[in-house]
Each structure stands twice: as C-alpha cells, then as structure tokens.
Amino acid sequence: MESLEQIRDRLLARFPGASITLVTNPGPAAEHSLLLSAEHARKIAMFLRDDAALQLDYCSNATGIDWPDKEVVETKKVAVPDPAGGPDKVVEEKTTRLEPGYLESVYHLYSMALRHGPVVIRMRTVNRSNRVTLPSLTPVWRSCDFQEREIYDLYGIVFDGHPDLRRLLMWDEFKDHPMRKDYVEPDDFEWEPTPHGAVLDRAKTHYPAPEVKP
C-alpha cells in the first residue's frame, strides 16, 4: 500500500478545494491519520473505496472522541520600559485563552480485496454545542450504520445523510450524551459502603447533615 503522504497528495490533486491534513500519531503504533474537512469527506471516502490502487472496501471501526474546551494559559515575556530610564524590565504576562473543544469521528478503513490497511481518517466538528454536524459515511460503507448511530447517541455528533439517525443504546426520551467528558451521571449513590475517590464525594451528599450544636 502506498504511504499516507502519497494518498494525501493524490487526494489533494483529485480534490483541489479540500483541506486534508496529516495527523501524526506519536505512539509506538504509529498509525497516522488523515484529517478531512467535512464538505469533501464523503466524496473523498467514495474515492478511497473505489480507487483501484486502494480499494478500501471495508470500514472496520467508527468511533467518536470528545475533546472538551480547555483553558490554555500562555505566558508571554514582555519588555516594559523602565520609567526611570534604566534598562527595560522583562515582565511575564499571563493570558488565558479558551481553546474551543470539538467532537471528532475516527474511521479505520481496510481493504478486504487487497488485504491492506489500515487507513485512518478523521473529521472534526466546529464546536461541541451547536455546530456538531458531520457528513455520514453510511452511504459509502454500510458498516457505519449502527456505529454512527452509537456516536450520535453517546457523543451527540449529528450525521448528515444518515438514513436512520436515532439513538442506538439509550432510550429515545434520553436527553444527554453520556460519553462526553463533561457528562454528569444521575445521582444514585444512596448506599455506598466502600466509597473512596470520586464515589466518596458523590456518596457524601447522601450522608446525614452534621448535627448543629446550639
């Protein structure tokens, strides 16, 4: 199989408007991936499936990942001129910046015909609240059907073009997306005889209030 860089270059030549970034994986597995922009993703997926040299006819795994908003603290060194006329003072200025989070969907593609793989592709939403739509790849690979429904259920990514986008695991009336990192579980910690860590904190809310001595 050609390398991921070659695939990317070929894709860029075929889809000039698309933005395709190589995301490197620093771990020992070194399974790098291609980050696709949402607009062209389905066309690119079609191409990956039907291209004679690749024939990635089998989408093994589709999954979501939640990357919450995080506060980034940046320290910048600023030279402040000394009013007394001496040399400039170097002062560290701290700025906090809110880096917006996003939801990500990752697909692992293999070729059953040519027995190679994986090619990992990923897509990202704009944010985690209101712009969470990604194109569905179910029309390309039917195996994404249940997996995208599961991602919709647990992460809340809306897959545009999915034939039957309903919750897969939780009940229909359920409102939350429980696999997100900021999901708060319902409180049923009434009886915790062996609590410690996070469970202890939750169980403590059920402990009797300390008696107030007059």
Add this chain to the structure above:
Amino acid sequence: MIGTGSAPSPFGQLSGPTVRKVKDPFHGDLLEVSMGPQHPSTHGVFRMDVTLDGEVIVKLKPVFGYLHRNHEKIAENTSYLGSMPYTDRLDYLSSMSTNWAYALAVEKLAGLTVPDRAQYLRIILAELTRLVNHVCLVGFLFNDLGTSFTPLLYAFREREKIIDLFEALSGSRMMCNYQRFGGCRVDPTPEWLAAASRLVDNFPSFLDEYESMLTGNEIMLARTQGVGRLDPKHAINAGITGPVLRASGVNYDLRKVDGYGFYPRFDFRIPLGDHGDTYDRYMMRILEMRESVKILQQAFRELPAGPIMDPKAKLRGFRPKPGEAYGRLESPKGELGFYLLSDGSPNPYRYRVRPPSLINLTLLEEMCLGHTVADAVVILGSIDIVLGEVDR
C-alpha cells in the same frame, strides 16, 4: 392485568404496546410485533421490532441497548489493568479471546513484546475458546430450530470439560482475566497441558458424534438451506466479519490476513461457504472447530519453554506514552477490535470496542425479509451474537 391486553393498566404502559395492527397501502393489514427484549430465542435481551404480513416479515428493526453496561465509560475511568476483567464480560462465552484482543491493543499502544511461550499459550487458549463458543453456538442454534435442549446438553457437556481447564488455569470458569500486557498471568503446569492435549485429541470424536446427530437431519436441512442468504458484496460493505462473512465465500480471516501472534507459524486452512445461507454458517462453525483442533495439536507439540511475561511490562502504574492504537483479532464471532487513545495518564482517554456481534447484525433486516418469524429466529441464531458485546 398489566401488559399486552387492551385493559387499562393501573401502572401505566411502556412506550408502546407489544402487538399493534397497522394499515399499509401495499400489503393491507399488517401486524407490528415487538419480539424481545424478553424472548426465549433472542439470545439475551435483544429486541426486534417486526412488521408482519401474515407470518412473513416485511420490516425488521433491531433495537439495542438493553444490556448497555457502559463498559467504555467505566474503562475510561479505570486504569488499563482494571479494564482487563471487564473485557471478560464483553463476550462472556469467549473471554480468553477478548482478553487477548485488549492485551493486543495495549501492547501495540505501548510497544510491548510478548515472549514465545506466552504467544503459544495465547493461541492455545484462543482456540480452546473458539471450540467453546462454536460448540455452544451450535447448541443454541438448534434450540432456536426447535430441538429443545438436546443438542445444547451435548454442547454443554463438552463445554464443561474445556471450562474446567480454564478454571484450573485461571481460577474462574467464565471470567478468566488471564492475559496481561506483555504476556500471561499463570504458567500452566505439565499436568494441565497433558489434560488439555488429551481433551483436544478426543474432541474430533465428539464432533463426529455431534455431526451424525445433527448435520444430516432432514428437518434441519429444510429449515436452514436457502434461508437467510447473504451475498458477499453486501456483506463486505456492511463490515460483516468472522464465520458469517466466510460462509458467504469471502476469504478474510485475520489469523491469515494480519498474522497476529504466532499464527503464521501454524498450518491450518480457512473454511469457506458458497451459498451464504444459514446452513453454510452452521457448517462453517463445525469446520472451524476441526481446524482449531489441528492448530491446538500443533501448539501442544511445539510449545516452547521460557518466560511468559515481557520483563519490561509492569503490573501497576502502567502509563503508555500519548498516542493511539487499533488492535484487532479474529474472535470466534468476527473481528474484535480495541481502539485506544492514550494521553499519557494511567487511564485511557478513549477506549472503544469494535464489537463484531453488533456490526454483524447490520444486515439482519435484509437477511430476514420475506422469511417467516420462525426463520428470523434461526437466522439470528446463526449470526451468533452475545448481547454483552452488542450493547457493551
């Protein structure tokens, strides 16, 4: 009275009645039936919303989630080691393979190697697991066909023998918790190996008896041949793997394709079907068991001595470097994968199980359309699902 009848219940209803009449412009009067989640032949708490024209299925929607135990969420809050016993409970009929799949992914993530003896032990245990799984599956399948328990009794008699081996080795009958990152937990004694080898040598004679009881049975042939056809093109696109895919004639077995573990050293063949019907899926299991016996006999012959753990691997305080890995192997049900994303902390940032049981159900509706309800039960049985893995 509570439940299905028309009498109002004092305690309220579920989200919908279980049986309902609907009008359809093409078929006239149709019947919507909810099969499950408590149904004797759905292999657990699986539900199918079936629309029937007479007894023929015109629409079938599987409903999942009745055993959604939040395995992934719990694993993301537990250490890497702590998730190992949970993987036993994913596919509870074949915990050794599931253990291995998880260990494989973590080893890929952390760059650990596995000593030779452990590699052989893993193959021995994974193939024994395949025997357990397939023999039980055949028993359950015949239960669905209406033989009411007899083949299952034979299957469980044989299963108990293998389960006893697992228990003697790992300490638990079903939840083995045996594999570790970079090796195995317990080294088997020579007596254990002798007993296992004896069992494997006797297994073909059991299979012969089992087959002479079941395979030629005319009722079984009439009920399974031509039922639930699955064509290879759709099967590949729908990501169906394992014996179900190979019954449709697609030669794709990760033991050969990926060659994980020491499988390339072994001499075995991949059985393939031509029709992709229920009968082929049944035969695929029988033939795979015969191949597994060959692998096992070879493994017992060649098992080397030596350590069973990678000296680099440590039990506690395991923190892989940031990165991601997707490890997969051929579990008895199909391609079982674990996708792990590490951010350098003791817990995985993202832990995902690629469940073969769930994805093999993608084409259940297509396979069942036009067949009767009784056939749908058989088709579901031949796909071989375990709800612990479907819903996780």
Add this chain to the structure above:
Amino acid sequence: MLGSGILKGLAVTAKNFVGSYHDPARMVTVQYPEERSKLPENYRSFPLLVCEDAADPMGTLRCVACQICEKECPPQCIYIEKSKDKKPDATGKPQLYPTVFAIDTSVCMGCGICAEVCPFDSIKMDQVFEVAATDRFTELLLNREQLAKPNSYYHSIHPTEAAEVDARLAAARLAAEEKAKAAAAAAAAKAAAAATAKPAAPAQPPSAPPTASASSTAPAPGAEAPKSYSRVS
C-alpha cells in the same frame, strides 16, 4: 432415504441414553449437595485476609493498610482505614494495620487483581462460593473480622501458592533479622566507641517496641525507616 438423518440422530441419543447408565464418560451429573466436584487449586471466589495466628486474627493480620488494593480494585469494593499506631508485621517490621477493612461482596467480581497487586501477600482469594444471603446490606458486607482467615486455612485451599508465599516471607524475615543483627552490631560498636569517648552518657537509644513475638526479630532502632505504603499515587 428421507428420514435417515433423523434416524441417525436418534441412534446417537439412544446410545447416550443407554450410556448414561453405565459409561463413565456419559455419567456427568454431580449430585451437588451430597457430592461436590473438586475445586482446582487456582479457583478464586472472594478475597480473604491472611493472618498468622488463628487465636488472635486481628493482632496478626498481614495487611499493613497500604491501600494498594483499594486503589486498584476495578469496581472499588474495598474500603480501608489506616491505624494511627504501628504493629510489627510478618517480617518483624513495625507497620500500620487496618482499623477498618471492608469488602462488599455484593459488588466484588472476583477478578483477583487485589491479590495480584498486594505486595505483602496479605489479601488472597478464597474458595467459598456458597454465600447466598437473604439480606444484602448486612450479610454481604464483610468486615475484617469476617475476612480474616488463618494461614493454615490458606495452606489448605492454595497449597502450592501458600508454600511459595511462606518461603518468600521466611526469606524476608531472615534478611530482616540479619540486617537487624548487622545494624545492632554497628550500633553496639558505635555505642562502644561513644562509651570510650564519653563514659557517662547513656549509650542505649530508645528501645524497640515491646512485643513478645518480635523480641528476636525486632529491627534495631534506626536500622531502617519503616516503610509505610501510604497512598501510592
């Protein structure tokens, strides 16, 4: 011939029916309450705490309340509280001990990770499985008095493993003793040197904790700081 397959199958079941009266391979039923299948040595059900002396289980617990098992237990069913004072442990080192040690067997999944990670060979897996109860809150929450089992019991359920553990502990005790002796000798030499230099000063540092069993194995003071495994993180 149509039906021959069914007949063949019926022949198998008939063979099994007859065989179930005389063939040992087909007589598989274990008459459970009266006869039991032998549990393998590795079998594990719920955790237990090993103590040295059956007469005084709470005084001779091997557990030093290091809380590693509490932290590693995947379903978090262990609860430990450390003592304020110290008692000599199996190797004679003064160690903390658990004042509260509770395991909720209604949650425990018997995975054996606690026994695997325990560095003091204190928590081991029991083989009792007939623990059906009528009340979940009282009968299934085991405290340290219920969990403590003497070493002889541990030997009876896991003989091979227990022998290994005992050998390891004996070696550790021996090493500790030798170290203590060496340290005592060093201290004595130091004291002697101090005495020659300044005869009036009391040479003996504060004495070791007075315990009956530890008289020979008590470490010399200052030989090694007692390692308390508090909160590994």
Add this chain to the structure above:
Amino acid sequence: MSTADNTRAPDPFPAAGNISDDEREELRRHGILMTSLEELYNWGRSNSIWPIQFGLACCAIEMIAAATARFDIARFGAEIFRPSPRQADLMIVSGTVTKKMAPQVVRLWNQMPEPKYCIAMGACAISGGPFKQGYNVLKGIDRFLPVDIYIPGCPPRPEALLNGLMQLQKKIRGEHLTGPDAARHTRADVPGEFPVPTFGEHDLEPTRNPEVWTPPAPITRSGKG
C-alpha cells in the same frame, strides 16, 4: 435435647407448624408421619419451582449451565424454564439490569402469578456489581422488586445457584398460610405488583420504589467520611 437447642443457631426459616422438627423426627421414628395441609402444600411448592426463562447477561450462561447435565437443576424440580411469565413461580434475575431493561423486568414480575419469588443472581443483579458506576446500570434490582435470595459472585458457580435455590426451598417450606406471619402471597395488604418506572430525560422515573427499597443509614466512618 434442650442443651442441643440452646447451642444451635436460630433457624432463619423455622419449619411450619407448632411442633418442632426434632419432635416430628422423634414421632417419625416411632412410625407416626405427621403432616399438615400447610406443610404438604409447601412441600409441593418447594419441589416444583418453575423459573422463568429469562437471562440478562453473563450469569444467564451459568444459569443454563446449572440446567444442563452436569449440575442438573431438575434434581430440585426446577428444570422447567417457562418462556412465559404467566407460568412461572421464580424469577432468577441473572445479570446486569440496565435502566433501559428495568421497566421490562418489573413488568415481567407483575405478570407472574402469585406465589412468586425472586432470586438476584450475581453481583450485577444485587447491586450493579462491577458495572454499578455506569450511567445506564441499575444499582440492584431490589430497588424495584422484593428479592428473596441474593447470590453474590461474578458469575456465581452453578453450584452456588443451586445452593441459593435450596435456601429458597427452605424459605418456602417455612412459610405459613395463616396467622400474623403468613406468607406474602396470602395477604391482601402486601402488593404483588409494582409500578413500572418510565423513561425520563436523564434517568428512570422514579429511580427507585420507596415501598420496596429504602437504603439503610449510610455508613460514615471516622477516617474518610
């Protein structure tokens, strides 16, 4: 005999009738077989417990194993697993009860005719077990149903299930048909059916049935809580 009585632990399910087991045994040795309608009725019931064929998760496999040749639950008269709740006496909750499944479990219980019994088999059914931290896992079926016997273990061995079944049989044999401590199913004031919870936006509604389950006072210990 009196000394023996003093040392024996109290029987959790004392035998029915006014004469003690020892006295009855004494009579039997003299050739007098004494029984009462109550005892005959309980003897019959305890030896023909039909469980509902209802498997939830891993423990169901061990339940099936208990029904197969090696363990043979038929020796206890409980081999007839009924697919329909209407024909069953015993519900073995074998496996994790998720919140999505809980209403159906309660509904099945409501559909079972009295007298009915419930065994919570395995850690998950008792308390949620290893999965109790999950958002979709019910922390014990006893939040909605009255449980007679708890069998811990993950999963319990088939022998452990048989042991639990024997305890249940013992309990049934000790039940009274009349009197102040009459069995649950003979009394009009004790409900046999329970409200089915509905699916809410975040959790089940209600999350537990206060008539059935009230947690004991939480354990607050000196060190951490």
